[in-house]
Every structure is written in structure tokens, then in C-alpha cells.
Amino acid sequence: QLQLQESGPGLVKPSETLSLTCTVSGGSISSSRYYWGWIRQPPGKGLEWVGDIYYTGSTYFNPSLKSRVSISVDISKNQFSLEVTSVTAADTAVYYCARLDYYGVRTFDYWGRGTLVTVAS
Amino acid sequence: EIVLTQSPGTLSLSAGERATLSCRASQSISSSYLAWYQQRPGQAPRLLIYGAFNTATGIPDRFSGSGSGTDFTLSISRLEPEDFAEYYCLLFSSSHTWTFGQGTKVDIK
Numbered sequence: 001q002l003q004l005q006e007s008g009p010g011l012v013k014p015s016e017t018l019s020l021t022c023t024v025s026g027g028s029i030s031s032s033r034y035y036w037g038w039i040r041q042p043p044g045k046g047l048e049w050v051g052d053i054y055y056t057g058s059t060y061f062n063p064s065l066k067s068r069v070s071i072s073v074d075i076s077k078n079q080f081s082l083e084v085t086s087v088t089a090a091d092t093a094v095y096y097c098a099r100l101d102y103y104g105v106r107t108f109d110y111w112g113r114g115t116l117v118t119v120a121s
Numbered sequence: 122e123i124v125l126t127q128s129p130g131t132l133s134l135s136a137g138e139r140a141t142l143s144c145r146a147s148q149s150i151s152s153s154y155l156a157w158y159q160q161r162p163g164q165a166p167r168l169l170i171y172g173a174f175n176t177a178t179g180i181p182d183r184f185s186g187s188g189s190g191t192d193f194t195l196s197i198s199r200l201e202p203e204d205f206a207e208y209y210c211l212l213f214s215s216s217h218t219w220t221f222g223q224g225t226k227v228d229i230k
Contacts, residue, residue, distance in 0.1 A: 024215065037219075039166075046209065046221060046222075046223050046224045047158075047160075047166065047209055047211075047221040047224075048221065049218070049219035049220070049221065052219075059219040060218070062219075063122075063218065096165055096166075104173060105156075105168070105171040105172070105175070105177065106153060106154055106156075106172065106213065107130065107154070107156035107171050107211060107213065108156075108166075108168065108170075108211070109168050109177070110163065111165040111166060111167075113164075113165055114165050
């Protein structure tokens, strides 16, 4: 059974960089069928797509975040990572990593449990 | 940029009743890339429907999706206690961007 697990600091100071890693188990991140994505949800609000990555390193980002976001993949560790620079309180959210079955169901089918990141001094 | 508008914002129903949730796109879209998710409090979203009308693995048959063009619907035929939750539609656009609707909360009347 595929599992995804987010990890990283739960508290980040304003203007600093938020860094999270998603570890994938029960499946290979280098499968040609899948992309791997990040979605976030501010407390009490809706879901927002942040970006996703293919195992080759091709990335796609939400235009509203593109200037501050990067996503990378480490095939040897079966992990992918998110960085958001120059964070503000508006970046406080639960961050989910998820598998995008691009060539199958054509949507995000497996999700991690999410990790809350709070931006505060 | 395509905008997804879900309605109603909140749907108050009793267990055993039928729920009908709407997701309207600001322009005609391919149903192949329209999905529905359920999110219970404190949990990650769970895929219910993909390709507008295909039920995901393990999802009870009381959930169904329909629609085409700009109007899509998620129906729950008979609400069970565990169905009271938030529901989101999600669209993939040709520019490789993903857009969520703002959500519909189904709560107990």
C-alpha cells in the first residue's frame, strides 16, 4: 500500500524559508506514470494546489506562488521536497503531499496526512 | 484562468436524505479532469470521483458524479453519519495547473 509522509519544521519565522520533505513508501517515485505534488490548506480555509514534479525533475507551479516556490526530487531516497521562500503569515497552512496519477485516474489519488506549518516570530 | 464555483456553501440535511452538490466552471472543461474529494475534520482529502463520473476504488456506491461542459454534480444517494464532511471539486487545466472549488460543507440538520 502506498504511503506518503510529510516532515519538516512546524514553525518558521517570517521572511525565512519553509522546507518540507515527503517520503514515499510502498511504491517508486521514479515510475513514469506519476507526478508528485504539494497542496496546502490554511486553517479553516479551502485547498490550494502549490505545485508538482515529475521524476525527471520537470516542475509545475501555481502561478500565484511561482516566484517563491521550488520543488525537487531525490530518487535515491524516494523523496520529494518543497521550499517556499520569504514566508509570511499567509503561508501558515497544513501542507499535504500527494501522488498525481497523471496517466491513470488523472488526479491526486494518494495523500499524506499533512503537516501544519505556522509562520510566526 | 478557469474558476470553479461550488454551491451551496453549506448543505444541511439529515441522515438518509439525498445530497446534491454542484461545481460550476467559468468555461467549458473536459470531464476527464474533474474530480471530487471528501475531507473529514482533521483528515486529508479522500478521492471519491475522477473523470467526473468514475467512482474511485473503495468508495461506496451511494456516491456518484455526473455532468459535462460547465456543470458538474456530486450526488450522495442516502447520507450516512460518516458522510457529513466538506467536499471539494478539482480541475486540471491544459496549462498544467490545478484549481479547487471553494468547498461545500454537508452538515447535520
